[in-house]
Amino acid sequence: MNKKLKIAVIGGGASGMMAAITAAREGAAVFLYEKKERVGKKLLATGNGKCNFSNRDLRRECYYGENREEAWKILSRFDANAAVAFFEEAGMLVKDKGGYLYPASEQASTVLDILRLLLQKEKVRVYTDCQVLSIKKEKQSGVTVETQTKAVHYDRVILACGGRAAPKTGSDGDGYRLAAMAGHTLIPVVPALVQLHCKEHFVKACAGVRTQAHLSLMEDGRNVAEESGELQFTEYGISGIVVFQLSRLAAYGLLHKKKMEMYIDCLPAYSGEAYADFAKSRKANHTAETVEDFFTGILNKKLMQAFIRLAGLKPEDSYRHAEEKKIDAVFALCKKLTLSLSGCHSFEHAQVCAGGIPLREVTESLESLFWKDLYMAGEMLDVDGICGGYNLQWAWASGYVAGKKAAE
Secondary structure, eight states: OOOOOEEEEEOOSHHHHHHHHHHHHTTOEEEEEOSSSSSOTGGGGGGGGTOOOEESOOOGGGEESTTHHHHHHHHHHSOHHHHHHHHHHTTOOEEEETTEEEETTOOHHHHHHHHHHHHHHTTOEEEOSOOEEEEEEOSSSOEEEEESSOEEEESEEEEOOOOSSSGGGTOSSHHHHHHHHTTOOOEEEEEESOOEEESOGGGGGGTTOEEEEEEEEEETTEEEEEEEEEEEEOSSEEESHHHHHHHHHHHHHHHTTOOEEEEEESOTTSOHHHHHHHHHHHHHTOOOSBHHHHHTTSSOHHHHHHHHHHTTOOTTSBSTTSOHHHHHHHHHHHHOEEEEEEEEOOTTTOSEEEEEBOGGGBOTTOBBSSSTTEEEOGGGBSOEEOTTTHHHHHHHHHHHHHHHHHTO
């Protein structure tokens, strides 16, 4: 009888648990190391606690990274249908909300409970409160894993330590340190799916305002990306999913000292011509006494007051005596508000991070090109997706591929 392969999985997040379960199902003896007091802490916060674990609309365009094509090959080997089947076979009911996939309970704890039960079922040995200090390549084969208390030799090791987003849950960049021991390099890591800061102080007066908007991200005057959706103004800048989708590109632009601006159309339902007709008609039929009264009903009151002041007027000014070019400037701000971006929230607030270990340094099965028997999975690799379950899908897919190959 062949001796079971001994596999260590370092990191008890989504990709690590998937890698451990998959490797155990392939017949390996699996040992899972997690530095926090329990596995899956970050998973509990996903989807505002509801855990949007995948998406039916799975396309390569939904992902970023230096090598999107290689990432897509991994994703194609374990797609959304495979993720649904995996959880349904384990007893979880799935809810499909327009392609966005959730546990029917809409509780992230359900997904984590299923994974923990599977770890038990597949006899994965789980070590919590256990930090890996180093990994060492052995001359013949295998990798030695050193913790605070002991050093153990394994036939294969899978690094699934996460990136730098939400470090309190365990993703503090420690995996990059371990990967560097094997000679791996790092594409600069920045927060992604995160709030953006701007230089303009007036946004503080608009904090809490939500509005449907179309956003255009500008880099040195060039339009690099656009998104539409609900925008939220905050004391420091802007937030909301529509902002999160653009935050990765904004963060890298700022990292490289580019001039980053956001053009905001707060009335995206109106075409330029229709909006011009609306403004012309409003001016022709006005009965307002003050500038504020004239603009009442167009957008949120806080926004309109801010735009009035940006145009050089005061809300209480007489509309009859207001300069027409300043009135026109208020109308223009509703369709094109320019914010100068100055930064983004820290890794503590980011849902994921961008950058990491480049895919060119691993095989198509996620084995290190520098160390045989060392594999990687999850967010520590240079792959990140947009909002909507795409990052968890990458965790499932990469964990599955690394776990299956490592157990061969």
